[in-house]
Amino acid sequence: MLFFMFYSLAWSFQSLDLVPVQSEGRVKPFIVFAHEVMFTLTAEKKLGSEALLSFMAHPHDWEDRAFIFVGPDAQKRLKLGKLVSPRALMRNDVLGQYARGILKERVPDFDALLERLHVFRQISSGEGWMMVPGEPWHALIETGSDTDLHSALIRRAFLEMLRAYTEKRQDDFARASAGLLQSVIAADPVHLASVWGGISLRLVTEYGLEVFRPYRFAWIMYALSAVFYGLVLAGLRRLEWGARSIFFAGCFFHAAGMLLRAFVAQRPPVTNMYESIIWVGFGIMLFAVFWQKRLVQCVASILACLCLLAADSALFDDGVHPLMPVLRSNYWLTVHVLTITLSYAAFALAMGLANAALFFWKRYPVEAIALVQTTVYRIVQIGVILVAAGTILGGIWADSSWGRFWGWDPKEVWALITLLCYAAILHARFVGWMRPVTFAIAISLAFVSVIMAWYGVNFVLGAGLHSYGFSQGGQGGVLGGVLIECAYVLWRYLALEKERKFL
Amino acid sequence: MLAFLASLKLAVSTILFIAIGLAVGTTLESGYDAKTAAYYVYRAWWFYTVLAVLGINIIAVAVSKLPWRKKHIPFLLAHVGIIMVLFGAWLTQRCGIDGTLRIALHERGHTVRGDKASIIVQNEARDVSWQPTEAVAIHFPGGRIDRYLPYAEAKVQFVADASKKAAIHLEVVGGFAMRAAQDVWLWEGGWRSMQLGPALFAIKKPAKKGPGLFFERHGESFSYTSINSDGKKSQGVVSGVGFLDIPWRGGVTVRVLDLLWSAHPETLYELSPDRTQTPAIHIAGGPWLGLGESYQRGDGALVAYVPQVAQLPFDVQLERFDLLFDPGTKKAAAYTSWVHIGNETKAIGMNEPLTYKGYTFYQTSYEQDEQGEVVATVLSVNRDPGRPLTYMGSFLIVIGSVLLALRQKRKRS
Numbered sequence: 065m066l067f068f069m070f071y072s073l074a075w076s077f078q079s080l081d082l083v084p085v086q087s088e089g090r091v092k093p094f095i096v097f098a099h100e101v102m103f104t105l106t107a108e109k110k111l112g113s114e115a116l117l118s119f120m121a122h123p124h125d126w127e128d129r130a131f132i133f134v135g136p137d138a139q140k141r142l143k144l145g146k147l148v149s150p151r152a153l154m155r156n157d158v159l160g161q162y163a164r165g166i167l168k169e170r171v172p173d174f175d176a177l178l179e180r181l182h183v184f185r186q187i188s189s190g191e192g193w194m195m196v197p198g199e200p201w202h203a204l205i206e207t208g209s210d211t212d213l214h215s216a217l218i219r220r221a222f223l224e225m226l227r228a229y230t231e232k233r234q235d236d237f238a239r240a241s242a243g244l245l246q247s248v249i250a251a252d253p254v255h256l257a258s259v260w261g262g263i264s265l266r267l268v269t270e271y272g273l274e275v276f277r278p279y280r281f282a283w284i285m286y287a288l289s290a291v292f293y294g295l296v297l298a299g300l301r302r303l304e305w306g307a308r309s310i311f312f313a314g315c316f317f318h319a320a321g322m323l324l325r326a327f328v329a330q331r332p333p334v335t336n337m338y339e340s341i342i343w344v345g346f347g348i349m350l351f352a353v354f355w356q357k358r359l360v361q362c363v364a365s366i367l368a369c370l371c372l373l374a375a376d377s378a379l380f381d382d383g384v385h386p387l388m389p390v391l392r393s394n395y396w397l398t399v400h401v402l403t404i405t406l407s408y409a410a411f412a413l414a415m416g417l418a419n420a421a422l423f424f425w426k427r428y429p430v431e432a433i434a435l436v437q438t439t440v441y442r443i444v445q446i447g448v449i450l451v452a453a454g455t456i457l458g459g460i461w462a463d464s465s466w467g468r469f470w471g472w473d474p475k476e477v478w479a480l481i482t483l484l485c486y487a488a489i490l491h492a493r494f495v496g497w498m499r500p501v502t503f504a505i506a507i508s509l510a511f512v513s514v515i516m517a518w519y520g521v522n523f524v525l526g527a528g529l530h531s532y533g534f535s536q537g538g539q540g541g542v543l544g545g546v547l548i549e550c551a552y553v554l555w556r557y558l559a560l561e562k563e564r565k566f567l
Numbered sequence: 568m569l570a571f572l573a574s575l576k577l578a579v580s581t582i583l584f585i586a587i588g589l590a591v592g593t594t595l596e597s598g599y600d601a602k603t604a605a606y607y608v609y610r611a612w613w614f615y616t617v618l619a620v621l622g623i624n625i626i627a628v629a630v631s632k633l634p635w636r637k638k639h640i641p642f643l644l645a646h647v648g649i650i651m652v653l654f655g656a657w658l659t660q661r662c663g664i665d666g667t668l669r670i671a672l673h674e675r676g677h678t679v680r681g682d683k684a685s686i687i688v689q690n691e692a693r694d695v696s697w698q699p700t701e702a703v704a705i706h707f708p709g710g711r712i713d714r715y716l717p718y719a720e721a722k723v724q725f726v727a728d729a730s731k732k733a734a735i736h737l738e739v740v741g742g743f744a745m746r747a748a749q750d751v752w753l754w755e756g757g758w759r760s761m762q763l764g765p766a767l768f769a770i771k772k773p774a775k776k777g778p779g780l781f782f783e784r785h786g787e788s789f790s791y792t793s794i795n796s797d798g799k800k801s802q803g804v805v806s807g808v809g810f811l812d813i814p815w816r817g818g819v820t821v822r823v824l825d826l827l828w829s830a831h832p833e834t835l836y837e838l839s840p841d842r843t844q845t846p847a848i849h850i851a852g853g854p855w856l857g858l859g860e861s862y863q864r865g866d867g868a869l870v871a872y873v874p875q876v877a878q879l880p881f882d883v884q885l886e887r888f889d890l891l892f893d894p895g896t897k898k899a900a901a902y903t904s905w906v907h908i909g910n911e912t913k914a915i916g917m918n919e920p921l922t923y924k925g926y927t928f929y930q931t932s933y934e935q936d937e938q939g940e941v942v943a944t945v946l947s948v949n950r951d952p953g954r955p956l957t958y959m960g961s962f963l964i965v966i967g968s969v970l971l972a973l974r975q976k977r978k979r980s
Contacts, residue, residue: 086894088893088896089892089893089894089896089898089900090893090894091894169840170840199894200894200896201894386893386896386898386900396918442972445972445975446972448968449965449968449969449972452964452965452968453965456961456964456965459957459961460958460961463954464918464920465917465918465920465929466929466931466947467665467920467927467929467947467948467949467951468665468949468951469659469951469954469957470656470957472592472601472604472605472609474593474596474597477589477592477593478589478590478593480589481586481589481590484582484583484585484586484589485583485586487582488579488582488583488586491575491578491579491582492575492579494575495575495576495579497579513586516590521593524597
């Protein structure tokens with residue numbers, strides 16, 4: 065629906081996509097900035113650079129176009145649809161009263177709407193295009209005159225590009241945008257250019273990641289690997305090598321994506337929901353690499369594929385943002401978060417394997433019991449050690465930066481609940497209260513506590529000190545996943561219970 | 568008895584019980600706030616009891632395995648670790664100091680404010696302190712708290728009495744009052760004038776220069792004189808509640824909301840949506856008290872509601888405060904306090920605490936004035952005698968569980 069506002073797809077936006085912009089405390093390629101702006105405005109990751117250009121070229125057309133996303137709470141209270149035009153927002157009485165502070169309450173959805181309106185105005189007026197390097201960077205359109213030659217050149221190149229875009233001159237546009245890119249880089253070559261000329265490696269890497277999206281390839285590989293391993297398990301032994309190479313190809317893309325992101329962000333990629341899902345997926349694959357067992361590799365591929373699918377969907381904010389001061393310790397960040405997320409990975413894999421065992425229990429009871437008693441049990445043990453160590457490391461970090469080892473913060477508490485749940489299961493199994501089937505069912509269900517600790521604290525409870533991770537997104541999907549898992553376990557339980565001999 | 572106390576059945580049920588209790592705690596925190604969760608779960612007697620049961624259970628299991636042999640080492644390490652962590656937590660809770668120290672730039676400070684609050688009654692030997700929670704009915708000598716607001720906003724209300732002192736309540740909208748409506752209370756008993764932007768509101772003879780709005784009492788009526796910024800005057804009589812006819816610029820309207828002929832002010836507190844506000848309590852049969860306020864009771868005793876404080880045995884002076892931003896934003900990226908402590912200047916930064924004479928100082932936050940200049944630093948101060956036990960116990964838990972996992976592997980193979 066939105067696309068008729070844009071010109072043909074044959075236009076080349078590559079140069080514009082690469083132009084460095086400063087936003088939210090970081091210099092990034094324009095395409096990344098454009099995706100972030102459009103995600104803020106529309107809550108979707110579809111449109112990029114051209115949309116922002118179009119805001120500036122045709123601000124009046126956009127005023128009446130319904131494209132700004134309205135949160136569910138605001139939809140109800142302002143009596144608006146899911147998408148709304150800037151003008152309709154401006155004319156909304158309730159929102160106007162809220163903006164003037166007459167309604168004496170805080171409505172997060174309203175704040176978000178006002179922020180979106182502000183962002184749209186900033187972009188359409190040009191005040192939000194921080195493209196002139198400096199300390200801090202300046203906007204393309206700004207009150208006051210140019211302070212130096214570089215900013216004059218940048219502004220002229222930009223206006224040329226904008227004119228070419230408005231007048232639909234493709235060739236001129238390509239030339240002008242290349243000129244813009246060059247003049248921005250020339251303004252601050254120390255930071256923006258690489259040693260051998262051209263754009264700095266970090267910017268190019270970020271651009272490449274944004275366009276190429278390695279995780280997309282990784283999840284496709286994982287899906288294929290799961291199918292191949294499934295076929296191998298079904299008896300097609302000849303596919304073994306194929307399965308293995310696809311499996312490792314997936315791991316390669318996955319690892320490459322994480323390493324490149326770490327290079328772009330200059331810190332371990334484990335600071336928000338998006339990054340942690342990817343790391344948990346990778347942790348699952350790490351376990352699978354060392355557990356040379358086809359079923360483990362098959363299940364791990366499925367789980368990792370699901371993780372990356374969730375990350376690749378537009379549910380979570382995938383931006384690289386500056387961290388809260390207290391988190392800026394690469395050492396603790398790496399040690400604490402990686403340990404905790406590795407334990408999530410272990411529990412996820414144990415859950416997946418337990419599900420698989422429950423699935424073929426009836427036909428292959430001996431194999432199923434062996435799987436649960438050895439592999440699943442061992443992985444759970446590793447998970448328990450990791451979650452205990454990770455929680456303690458978190459306590460030590462908290463002690464060194466906040467002055468208390470333990471403060472009943474919800475994230476801490478849920479990590480402890482996870483540990484207690486699995487510890488209870490292990491103890492119960494140790495006394496012999498749990499037959500293999502019960503153990504498998506318990507391990508499947510205990511993963512709900514991991515989901516709560518990992519996702520629920522930030523997205524459902526939304527309280528506490530770990531609030532740097534708070535955001536919206538994916539509630540429906542995660543809840544659905546949990547319900548499906550519970551239903552599946554119940555179904556297997558009933559199916560097995562009919563036979564009686566296993567319970 | 569020992570068999571029951573040492574049973575794994577007890578262990579598993581205690582563990583599950585703690586897990587469920589904690590889950591309830593986090594739900595409470597999400598629905599209300601951290602203080603409520605602490606009151607009902609984390610610092611509740613029943614929770615301490617369950618933890619004690621867990622401790623007793625572990626000790627009983629250990630005792631039941633006497634005499635210990637080499638194969639018991641992994642079990643003992645892990646579970647002694649748990650006991651040590653629990654005991655360390657008890658020590659921290661019991662003997663630790665945890666509070667905040669605010670020091671203005673270039674000033675000295677040594678008063679640490681805890682997160683507890685106290686009621687101090689004059690001539691009573693014992694202060695009453697409590698963890699701040701929402702749902703308390705705290706009794707103190709000669710009184711009781713019947714309401715508690717965790718985040719309070721003060722609001723003035725006039726109550727009729729026999730003082731014969733009149734009060735006028737105005738609402739000013741528009742112009743210099745800008746956005747929301749502004750409340751103005753004028754009272755003969757003391758609050759005779761109030762400045763709002765450039766304009767003066769007062770119960771007195773009209774000034775020579777404006778802008779301003781002046782009221783004069785004539786028995787049972789008020790006359791008013793308004794002067795705008797050009798010095799133009801207009802006059803009228805306040806006949807009761809309603810709009811006053813004032814030819815001011817900027818569409819300013821003034822409305823009389825209340826007119827009381829004999830009244831005095833009382834401070835009320837309301838729950839504030841702003842969660843950085845300080846709390847307030849209401850004394851049964853008495854007034855509201857904000858944190859730091861006091862009042863004289865009928866029997867003459869002074870009752871004060873104050874934060875619980877501890878004094879450091881030394882002074883800390885803030886010499887300098889460094890603040891760095893993320894490039895191009897007003898988001899703080901890092902901040903450091905340079906303090907003079909024990910004849911030396913030392914830095915306290917994020918992830919860079921300072922320990923001095925057993926007290927550890929952590930950089931928590933800072934205060935700015937309207938121009939954005941930093942005026943004070945806020946440090947957390949902490950003294951934790953349970954720390955060595957907690958660390959040692961944590962270490963043992965991890966080592967013990969690794970050994971447990973390894974031993975089982977060996978047994979199977």
